[in-house]
Amino acid sequence: MNTSVNKLFYLQINLSNRLQTSMKQAKLLFLAVAFGWATAANAQTDLKKPIPMDPKVRYGKLPNGMTYYIRKNEEPKKRAELYLINKVGAIQEEDKENGLAHFTEHMAFNGTKNFPKNELVSYLQRAGVKFGDDLNAFTGQDQTVYQLPVPTDSADIFNKAFVVLEDWAHNITFEGAEIDKERGVILEELRGGKGAQQRMRDKWMPILVGDSKYGKRNVIGTEEVLKTFSHETIRNFYKTWYRPDLQAIAAVGDFDIDQVEKMIKERFGSIPKAVKPRPLGKFPVADFKGTRVAIVTDPEQPYMLAQVITKLPKAEEKTLGDSRESIKRNLFNQMLQARLQEQTQQANPPFLFGGAGYGGFIGDYDSFINIAVAKDGNLERAVKAVLDEGARVKKFGFTDTELDRTKKQLLTATEKRFKEKDKTKSASYVNEYMGNFLEESPIPGIEFQFEFVQGQLDGITIAEINALANKYLVADNRTVLVLASEKDKAKLPTEATILEWINGAGKDVTAYVDKVVNKPLIENLPAAGRTVSTKQIPEIGVTELTLSNGVKVVLKPTDFKNDEILIGARSQGGTSLYDEKDFMSAGMADAVVEESGIGEFNTPALKKYLTGKVANVSPFVGENEEGFSGNCSPKDLETALQLVYGYFTKPRKDDDIIKGFLTSQRSAIQNRNASPSPEVVFQDSLSRILGNNNFRRQPISVERWDMINPDRAYQIYKERFADASDFTFFFTGSFKVDEVKPLLEKYLGALPSQNKKESFRDLGIRTPSGRLDKKVYKGIEQKSQASLIFSGDYVYNEDNNWQLDALEEILNIKLIEVIREKESGVYGIGARASYSKTPAPRYTVRIGYGTGPERVEELATKTLAVLDEIKKNGATQVDIDKFKAETRRSMEVQMKENGFWQNQLIGAYSIGENPVDILGWEKQLNKVTVESTKAAANKYLNDANFIKVVLLPEKK
Template sequence: MPSPALPELPADPEAAIPTDPSIRTGKLDNGLTWYARRNGVPSDRVELWLVVNAGALLEDEDQRGLAHFVEHMAFNGTKNFKKQELIDYLEGIGMRFGPDLNAYTSFDETVYLLQVPTDDEATLEKAFLILQDWPRGSRSTRGDRQRARRRARGVAPRPRRGRAHPRQAVPRAAQRLALRRAPPDRSARDHRVGLSRRAPSLLSRLVSPQSDGCRGRGRPRSRPARRPDREILCTAPESGLAARRPRFEIPAHDEALASVATDREQTLTTVSLYLKRPERSEFTHGDYRRSIVEDLAFAMINERLVELSEKADPPFINAFAGAGRFIRGSEVTIANVLAREGQVERGLETALVEVERAARHGFTATELERGKAERLRGMEVAFAERDKEESDGFAGEYVSHFLTGTPSPGIAYELELHRRYLPGITIEEVNRVAATLLDEGSRVVLYSGPEKDGVTHPEGAALLALANAVSTREIAAYVDRVIDAPLVAEPPKPARIVARSVIDAVGVHVWTLENGIRSTSNRPISRTMRFSCGRSALAAIRSRPKPITNSRPTRRRSSPNPGSAPSTRRGCVVTSQASRSSPAPTSPSATRASSRTEPARISARCSK
């Protein structure tokens, strides 16, 4: 892909961040907002997402669970697709339920996801017909709803998913405490609302076109295919019942709260400290610069936590600090620990001491320079490989743009923002941010662990006392041990290749040198995997922390799950680089000279 002309940036920090000119957007006569972007990965596929600006927060007390219930019933039948026809049709054109056909319901929104091939105009028309049907609601029968209730009650066998699964049951207990509200639910009690008289009042809010947005990402083969799509979407009915969406906030509280949740099928032990605060603006260039400063602070804390996890007797398996949202309108700072069995208190205390160390003494100049360089490098890699971004990555970014107005300026613009702002960020600025990380007020400690013989669990009061005691401890400043020496003091002498072989099953070339060293190279790869918070999607950095929130389904990701605790450190970029095609090196020195191409290198860097 040829490099585009990089944008010029305004000098006024209050200037709004523009929208990527590659995005086409508009509003139909019925009030439905649409986004479209041409993208070639994956090839001959288009992402079609229907976004409804309504979720579980709009439920009244006697409607609890209806938002999630409506989402599930949408796959049981619609006006134009009876019973199993919708799933059967999509599977018939090569799509799979789950990766290519799915949906999710959160507190704030409901999103339906389709990925369909673009080689047949009729297929595209049917896909848009599905999008037309969904806002009108499902055509599920009373029997469908009763079967859903029986599955929720456990009368009939059901897959290991939903509320009964430990990955859902434990977070739900934490959600009720942290949010002072029940989460989006699929319980047996809540499924009764699907048959209640109060259902229509919420349904009118869940299916209103004025609350909907449609995202299209992909590379259509024929331009004329867009005409019937627009005509179909224009037929979605307007709703006279659409009301302005209310804004919700998490209640503040002076007292610290704690939750201890266990489950017999839980396999990991985690403990987290959450600090809740009102949401701040993210719309201006000044806001963007502030977010970079905050992200640098978290990245440097996380580097220190990584050092601790790599010791001979580590205090925890993994720990990270970061920021995100519970619900729209409320932010949270989190310190999360994946604890070793029987060492919960040690792990939590060590992590909080490290955060307190940064808050009290700040960071060193060498840490900041490394953090800034790694962050800029991550942005440069993302820009260089912008043509490899998958369509669902763009779609997720535009969902946030539609729902919250989160800027989506494009990777070229964000790279220029980093080039402008990073050099001027000082250690004093970052230290001021660090000093506020453990501010008092609206604290919540959440613990989850396995319920099994021989395992004892801490009391919530003990965890709160431990967290509060950190602020009174004597804590020394961090010492950044920088080694100013070459990695290899004396380069090795060259050696000839005496044998070559290929492992055909995995496409690996093996070279044996005369000094006994073996060198291997995999098949040509040139790919950057970004997860959790690659700054090519500003919304991703502000994503909700996984431990206590519902999340959209994982779809076609070769990188680690961005929602899992071990991989949600803000700013992680994993890159894998290898040659396109180059001859085997003749010596170690030749290998060093061609280090960009052979052998393959995998590196991890914190860039956000």
């Protein structure tokens, strides 16, 4: 989080961060977008029929038991997503193998039959596949998945990709020296995960799952096993569990399906069938009566929260009737969460965050989870507020108007996916097939889903939805987890008190009243403006309009998506124009309005009004500029423009909502600073140092937060958006210029204009020059972080920008090769180069890594030695070729994405650069040479301006 801006503090309370994410949870994220699968549906659909499989996927099983999924898909063109999916994870490990499923995943990149040692990563980098971003893998408790995105326009690379998949499937070599070298990397990964969440998890997990094996496998393993397991132990684990009957190949992309099926049959069909295969096993979580409670504290836990988790039987998804039940669960979740969200928009919200809903759990179980994060330490009020809302539903039910809105919302989301069916990325399909193999989740295709949802929604009654509360809100198999800071231990309730709260939920609740504003969003619109000039930039397909009030509009129609228009706007000024006493108010100007709403619509009413529409627009006030960002469906462009018009001319200041927002965030800041994590302290220190201790770069504190004056913030917002004449708007996506021009003239042309031109103010905030070595002491775990920072003045132009980008990626390639792979000193290390033209041309190169305190200085020295080698000799031609291949492949894809063009256009126009320059990327790429990287390294890795900041554990 950028603590110098401090707009909103999002508390990411996510059970899956503490329970190893299962494929079921990943699947539920997908279902949240579009539930329901099936056939051409109507109210008479036979719900007993099985859910069909999408005919566009070729599904098969080889004689040895291996499953495959193949689909032709041309988004992105000349690319394919290839996955090897293994139905094995940490849950299959014996005690002496704890962590070896994950270790096996690492070894897949450290030597196979056809790619010795690190040659696999190097080969794929040369083919344009970026390690980490593209080439990757993950391990969970029930699965291990390898992902390989590759180009298909090279037959050699595409064919070799299947060699890689086969090697992963049964030809990892597990050389002893490579195993021992990788121990250090994984021990550093283990170290990096240590902290308050891990320490608390170790205490509450056994209470949550009892004696189940799920409570004894954390995926990463234990330090003892990782250090001492024998080479033969991991080789045996691989031989036992990596076998065809537990594996699937998913291949989706721009290729010939028949050819790919033939390759799969020939290459993978020859893998021997397992002889006397060991069963996967079942690992139950025992039922129990009543409610269990776990109260856990830690000195580095920043906030007080409670989770009420009720274990439920896993919902089957085999028949069309099951699909209908999925729709009902989705509707129930959305309506309940909407009510809880509404509670945060009060003068005195009961919690910082409240959540509830049906979802995945672990293994063969689902759950209903309530989450409440206490405000001002009042855990009782937070817990009761969340539980009371569930009890209110159980007692009185949802309303018809809530259900109607939520149905409309679900149908809109499903329809959007249907409209994009020929523009869906291959990775999306691969994830569906992964869910089918691992969790038996259905894959009927969006055509079936859309028709089924259309056919079933009307017939789902409010009584059906309300009946779900009795299934989910039950008293058995229920666990309450209370997590808090050690300093708050004395304030925490007893187990008996918590049970009183739980069992007394809903005692005094009354029926929910659904308040809706039945008015147009915008009334009494002034006369439309007109287009006074038009300019074409045919090289990049852009049209510039200048409207009669001075507003400039940049339009780029594309066919990259069928149902997407991206919206942006920029005007110079921002918070830089306000002095320090107004800095915090200026920084919160946009939040004060966005939290309040538009005209007669407060935020809850505005959300209800927008139900069924895809129109999202948010104002912002940054340091050097203000503007808008958003997106919409082409059919809802007028609504999006109404939102823009409303935020300009009718910004609302709702005193109750603002008061609630400010007090909630104040409480979050108080929690953050009372028990800060080592990472927070480290980032705060970096912010101070890199901001040269300027007032505007200080970390957030309660004292700074209290400087916010809502009235002044509102006044500043109106000042920033009083004059539209120096705004430039950007629209990229699925539209035709002639068709949208009347709407642009109607709304943007009617915006107020004073014909003044403003600029930002250079505040003179610069990273300090010279050399600085700073140590920060925080934390009880034996782990450290280091940041090595070079900075200075910069000549901003395309040549320098491309050379600095090249230097960044070459540093990443070399640092991973040396510091991670050769030295086994880190799990992750990376370089990040940034440059800017405003407020003054400056650059920064920052290198960061985590390791043990005993090695942090040694690795800093070795990192600088890597840099010195490049300064002395330039990058190797091999690494330059890797950078060029990765960039070419990346640019080929990005040039067909709305987001890329929107960002390029906004960036170019905002700093007065020529947007056509992006077309010269290939020419710029060819300028990267051994000599140019040597020159760039010497210019930008200048020891004269060097800052090193190191985080170390607290001194005992």
